[in-house]
Amino acid sequence: MRNITQLNHVCFAFADETFASDMSQMHSTQPEVLILNLHTKDYLFPDWMKKMSLLKVLIITNYAFHPSELNNFELLDSLHNLKRIRLERIFVPSFRTLKNLRKLSLYMCTTTMAFGKGSVLISDTFPNLEELNIDYCKDLVVLPTSICDITPLKKLSVTNCHKLSSLPQDIGKLENLERLTLSSCTDLEVIPNSIGKLSNLTILEISNCISLSSLPEEFGNLCNLRNLYMAGCASCELPFSVVNLTNLKVITCDEETAASWEAFQPMLLNMKIEVPHVDVNLNWLH
Structure with missing residues (x-):
């Protein structure tokens, strides 16, 4: 060598x-x-x-x-x-x-x-395994269902995998999962209903999952969810069950997504909506 x-x-x-x-x-x-x-x-x-x-x-x-x-x-x-x-x-x-x-x-x-x-x-x-990170793996279309049997898993991050179209239906079996990151998986269309069983989940990131049309009704069962990142999800319909997310502290999103959440603010008094300011640098045009 x-x-x-x-x-x-x-x-x-x-x-x-x-x-x-x-x-x-x-x-x-x-x-x-x-x-x-x-x-x-x-x-x-x-x-x-x-x-x-x-x-x-x-x-x-x-x-x-x-x-x-x-x-x-x-x-x-x-x-x-x-x-x-x-x-x-x-x-x-x-x-x-x-x-x-x-x-x-x-x-x-x-x-x-x-x-x-x-x-x-x-x-x-x-x-x-306690932490699994998968980033820019272009050939990843589906996650293996056996991931759901790794019960010690605390952090699962799948980002920039643009061909990922679905998650395992039994993802709710990950009873110790604390953080789930699915940012920029642009072909991801559905969040499984079983996500509501992730009772220890505190952080969820679904920013720029532009193909998501809605969140399941069971989403409201995420009793310990505190931080939600969902910029670029303006077309994602929210279920009424989000009113049960009483521990939700901060939602970080874009202005269009923020408008969807503002309707629930009177029922989620501890929730804060943050819309980061994005600077667009056009110097490269010169």
Whole structure:
């Protein structure tokens, strides 16, 4: 590997097409954080990574134009202290069981193999996951239904996935979910009725989900909802049940969406509507 640097408990490494996977100079290292910067279409995890018994965080960023494919991914099963994984511009493989993983972040990744039909149930792969972030994954059309069986999940963020058309009907099974972010999923048309079962949800973001035509009547059952972000949702019809959102403190939205909420303000005395001022910079035209 080229340009291997270790700073305290953090190890940085770079690999490209010209470099083989002989990394003998890293055999003795025991980092807690490993950052791999790739510029290759294929990368093989070396067997010596099994010896990184202290590894807690793995960050892999691919700087090539096309997603990089990871091979020998199953060796991560042996890293029992691994808590966080972040992948950027990666062809995500079918995951194996990572029982101790707490946070997974996928940015500009191809997820077909990991989330598609025939893949391992994500609830079996990450049974103790607490946070899942998926951003700019263009091939994501539906979330795997088994996500709903990851009961420890507290934060779920799916943003800028423009082909995402639906959420699992059983999303209400995520009884510990505290924050749900669905911003800029422009093809998302429906919020499942079961969302009303998310009794611990305090923050919901649906800004710029422009295809949402309405919120379900069960939306009013979100008894602990405190912050709602829904800018760019002027065409989204609100159910009358929102009058039951007595803990709702702040709604951040645009002027058109604010007009829909103003009708409910007399019944939601603690609710504040915030319309951020957006500066439009036209300097680029000159």
